[in-house]
Amino acid sequence: xxxxxxxxxxxRSRLPEPGPxxxxxxxxxxxxxxxxxxxxxxVSHPEIPLIAFVLxxxxxxxxxxxxxxxxxxxxxxxxxxxxxxxxxxEIHEELARIGAQFDTDIGSDAxxxxxxxxxxFADRALALLSDIVVRPALREGDFSRVxxxxxxxxxxxxxxxxxxxxxxxxxxxxxxxxxxxxxxxSEASLAVMSVDxxxxxxxxxxRPSFATLIAVGxxxxxxxxxxxxxxxxxxxxxxxxxxxxxxxxPTAARLNIVPRPNAPQSELRIxxxxxxxxxxxxxxxxxxxxxxxxxxxxRINLNLREDKGFTYGARTAFEFRRLAGPFVLQVxxxxxxxxxxxxxxxxxxxxxxxxxxxxxxxxxxxxxGLTRGYAxxxxxxxxxxxxxxxxxxxxxxxxxxxxFVPTVSRVTAADVHRVMERHVHPPRLTTLIVGDLDAVGxxxxxxGLGDPVVLHPDLV
Amino acid sequence: MRLAFTKHTLDNGLDVLLHQDRGCPIVAxxxxxxxxxxxxxxxxxxxxxxxxxxxxxxxxxxxxxxxxPLQGAGASLNGSxxxxxxxxWEVVPANALELALWMxxxxxxxxxxxxxxxxxxxxxxxxxxxRRQNYENRPYGLAPMALLAALYPPxxxxxxxxxxxxxxxxxxxxxxxxxxxxxxxxxxNASIALAGDIDLDDALGLxxxxxxxxxxxxxxxxxxxxxxxxxxxxIFFEDRVELPRLYVAWLTPAMFADGDADLxxxxxxxxxxxxxxxxxxxxxxxxxxxxxxxxxxxxxIAGYAQITATAAPGHTLGEIEQVILEEVTRLAAGGPSDDExxxxxxxxxxxxxxRLQTVGGFGGKSDQLNAYNVFLGDPEYFERDLARxxxxxxxxxxxxxxxxxxxxxxxxxxxxxxxxxxxxxxxSSPTDVS
Numbered sequence: 001x002x003x004x005x006x007x008x009x010x011x012r013s014r015l016p017e018p019g020p021x022x023x024x025x026x027x028x029x030x031x032x033x034x035x036x037x038x039x040x041x042x043v044s045h046p047e048i049p050l051i052a053f054v055l056x057x058x059x060x061x062x063x064x065x066x067x068x069x070x071x072x073x074x075x076x077x078x079x080x081x082x083x084x085x086x087x088x089x090e091i092h093e094e095l096a097r098i099g100a101q102f103d104t105d106i107g108s109d110a111x112x113x114x115x116x117x118x119x120x121f122a123d124r125a126l127a128l129l130s131d132i133v134v135r136p137a138l139r140e141g142d143f144s145r146v147x148x149x150x151x152x153x154x155x156x157x158x159x160x161x162x163x164x165x166x167x168x169x170x171x172x173x174x175x176x177x178x179x180x181x182x183x184x185x186s187e188a189s190l191a192v193m194s195v196d197x198x199x200x201x202x203x204x205x206x207r208p209s210f211a212t213l214i215a216v217g218x219x220x221x222x223x224x225x226x227x228x229x230x231x232x233x234x235x236x237x238x239x240x241x242x243x244x245x246x247x248x249x250p251t252a253a254r255l256n257i258v259p260r261p262n263a264p265q266s267e268l269r270i271x272x273x274x275x276x277x278x279x280x281x282x283x284x285x286x287x288x289x290x291x292x293x294x295x296x297x298x299r300i301n302l303n304l305r306e307d308k309g310f311t312y313g314a315r316t317a318f319e320f321r322r323l324a325g326p327f328v329l330q331v332x333x334x335x336x337x338x339x340x341x342x343x344x345x346x347x348x349x350x351x352x353x354x355x356x357x358x359x360x361x362x363x364x365x366x367x368x369g370l371t372r373g374y375a376x377x378x379x380x381x382x383x384x385x386x387x388x389x390x391x392x393x394x395x396x397x398x399x400x401x402x403x404f405v406p407t408v409s410r411v412t413a414a415d416v417h418r419v420m421e422r423h424v425h426p427p428r429l430t431t432l433i434v435g436d437l438d439a440v441g442x443x444x445x446x447x448g449l450g451d452p453v454v455l456h457p458d459l460v
Numbered sequence: 461m462r463l464a465f466t467k468h469t470l471d472n473g474l475d476v477l478l479h480q481d482r483g484c485p486i487v488a489x490x491x492x493x494x495x496x497x498x499x500x501x502x503x504x505x506x507x508x509x510x511x512x513x514x515x516x517x518x519x520x521x522x523x524x525x526x527x528x529p530l531q532g533a534g535a536s537l538n539g540s541x542x543x544x545x546x547x548x549w550e551v552v553p554a555n556a557l558e559l560a561l562w563m564x565x566x567x568x569x570x571x572x573x574x575x576x577x578x579x580x581x582x583x584x585x586x587x588x589x590x591r592r593q594n595y596e597n598r599p600y601g602l603a604p605m606a607l608l609a610a611l612y613p614p615x616x617x618x619x620x621x622x623x624x625x626x627x628x629x630x631x632x633x634x635x636x637x638x639x640x641x642x643x644x645x646x647x648x649n650a651s652i653a654l655a656g657d658i659d660l661d662d663a664l665g666l667x668x669x670x671x672x673x674x675x676x677x678x679x680x681x682x683x684x685x686x687x688x689x690x691x692x693x694x695i696f697f698e699d700r701v702e703l704p705r706l707y708v709a710w711l712t713p714a715m716f717a718d719g720d721a722d723l724x725x726x727x728x729x730x731x732x733x734x735x736x737x738x739x740x741x742x743x744x745x746x747x748x749x750x751x752x753x754x755x756x757x758x759x760x761i762a763g764y765a766q767i768t769a770t771a772a773p774g775h776t777l778g779e780i781e782q783v784i785l786e787e788v789t790r791l792a793a794g795g796p797s798d799d800e801x802x803x804x805x806x807x808x809x810x811x812x813x814x815r816l817q818t819v820g821g822f823g824g825k826s827d828q829l830n831a832y833n834v835f836l837g838d839p840e841y842f843e844r845d846l847a848r849x850x851x852x853x854x855x856x857x858x859x860x861x862x863x864x865x866x867x868x869x870x871x872x873x874x875x876x877x878x879x880x881x882x883x884x885x886x887x888s889s890p891t892d893v894s
Binding site: 015016019022023047048049089092096117149153295296305306309312368369372373378380 | 483484485520522527528529533535536551552553555556558559562566582583584585587588589592594596598599670673700701703733740743747770773799802803806807809813816817819
């Protein structure tokens, strides 16, 4: 036996106990509102001469008008394509001159622009951000180029099993609901879009009263409010488009497959529409998910990866949104293990809900994992800005962060059982495979999920 | 801009780097072993990375998995392997530093008694699935295999990828794992950095307590190898992709060597982001490509630069190749503009500042200190590293590009849709890749 360490002078018979918890003050957010309705939030975090700016607009892909899937994302993509007489390249040269890390993100409920810059450039960063968001050029020529690039992107996504699975799964469980399409839209919807659609979406959705400007870092509140007032003063509210409303959900087949001949792995999605962010069960669901599939030592990952070796990793999530978001398990498994992985996955989901309820050890571990390292989420200016963005997106109270740890700590095994029973329904789970139909087809009937519905890759 | 630290070397050779940052009540523990896929042999590839997986499966005094106690203490943790090093890190609440050191030291000193055949074959399956997910079942995912194999000769340790060959992974044996551990996983081949909410004396005391009684191993002999390209090596393979993609790659200086920073900035201004010369021509103006990117991939004993572009439908890789060569040649002849140099400098300053924001994880302060210490023996290198970028001039960048990005000595790889070999760049030969 090879042992590198000598018989140790220290006690290795037990793990050291953690010491007392060191106190941590959650960041305080200073809030103002400009006369045009724009919220301006700042957090002082002066350790490093940087500022993280985020401009959140509470309109996202779910605000795409009927038949115009992808309009919000295309509009977001057009914002940094020039302003006034300046071209896209000139705008990006200016961003580069201040060392900005600029990014645009579009989700179901919101779009956000972020720019992290050296703090000495705060005024130039806000001036540029306002040019991009408030005064984009939205030119015809740029539109046709950007749309073409998005069509090429859609072509390429057909080869990416994860992207195919995500898009097909949303369509299966949401149908024509505002959450039923990926932000990028489809070939058909992009084909009929015009630059006028972008202009009108910009006018109706990118409005100051939907927006919050967040600045975190080496800055003062009055300074940022003053700069924001100067840069964003002429941003006026137009006529608002309608807020997305939930329409009826389809009933999907329980088992579906998008064929991918000769694929070495099957990309799986298993889930259903679950619950909105404002549910009172939020904290208990977060704990339940941690135990089920939200951490490395979750039931799903320990089973499919560490016990069976079927996959590089498996996870579950309740994707919390303003309207009811999905509960979904996602995993990529070796082709030969497809049916068994589905069986084990559904078994784990159903197990936590009923026959194999959470144990005291699992509950303690899940809560500890969520609470003891919570301060880590507030280390950098970018972390804090992202956290503040959650408050703005979901109308959460100022003391939300301070309350998180005590609230999660109060979750009981009975709570986990109750919220799993209320929000997760095994007979309603929709399973999607993107994989080799010829190789896996014969194993599927034994799952008892009915005949698989074969979806054509071009139609998803 | 400074990254302050103290360095101590224990009697067994373990380097200990300490950095205090009281901003958040957390501590990053970051442990590097100076071993990567570069230390493997042909026929035994993928080994260093497979070994990294085994480090998370438990050790003699806590044999129930590595994650559970640390996640229970509120830690986040991970590890990674590349050609040159393997790193492991935990970011723990400040009150759990001792636990992290207990766990790291137990697997450094006492891994093998807990390593079983069952764990070994399970993690081999996991790694084969990682390979399927990230390479085989991903469009263009096998490009690194083809590029590295063409850039470096078969006996050069950068000839293969870190994930390794399937056949090698299938034949590796448990006794090879044990020999590997003895050879590379010991204090004299390791460096530990602690960054965060620590008292420097207390932290050093804890590291001594847990690591001092682990025996030093034999010094690892540095890997030496050379590579040269005899001409323009033109290859292609077919893949499950819709659009053909072109890769042009050159052999370049190693990490921190003369020319490395010039090529970092040079590849940025050629093809990174909307302000770059190739984006402007290929995507913005001529619209013959859907995307373009470039990088100087600098590694410990050699580097390679690559430019990658995907053809827009209706356009050929030959057209794209011509534009790439024109722009590389133009930069080699005329150098960058003053504005390009100035933007490059400001962006380098910002990038270095961003790295100082976090104590841990991949690329945080603790990881950075270990990188300088392991590769240069000089954790104080942060400021000089930034200076390398400030010292780049129009002339030095031009000369470096002219010297290394030579059209006559390169690898030109095409990846084309299945059954469409005619879409490869002209005069390319098929290459096998899996």
